[in-house]
Amino acid sequence: MDDKIEFVHCRTLRHPWRVVDVTDDVDDDFSKVLGKSRLLRLRCRSCATIRIDRVGADGDLIERNYEYPRGYRLTKNDVRPELEQLRLTLLDRHQKAGEETP
Numbered sequence: 001m002d003d004k005i006e007f008v009h010c011r012t013l014r015h016p017w018r019v020v021d022v023t024d025d026v027d028d029d030f031s032k033v034l035g036k037s038r039l040l041r042l043r044c045r046s047c048a049t050i051r052i053d054r055v056g057a058d059g060d061l062i063e064r065n066y067e068y069p070r071g072y073r074l075t076k077n078d079v080r081p082e083l084e085q086l087r088l089t090l091l092d093r094h095q096k097a098g099e100e101t102p
């Protein structure tokens, strides 16, 4: 697992999203069944993860997908870090190293 400070931030505090764009969904498989939907594309300001929400005409969230940057996702050999340990890592990195919020 990569412990870049950006990743520690997002694992601890969640991703700070900003909207990249909104487009009409052109996937016929979905529109035939669910009607017209749109894609909301978000990008994390910290780690650059991309989130894509497929939203129906009535506002329902139909589907959500993520595209993670290299090193963000845990591999099968990684031990999932406890939130408490992540929080302490975040505090230590900022207090001792003076790292700024990315």
Ligand SMILES: [Zn+2]
Binding pocket: 010, 014, 015, 016, 044, 045, 046, 047, 048, 049
């Ligand atoms: Zn992030």
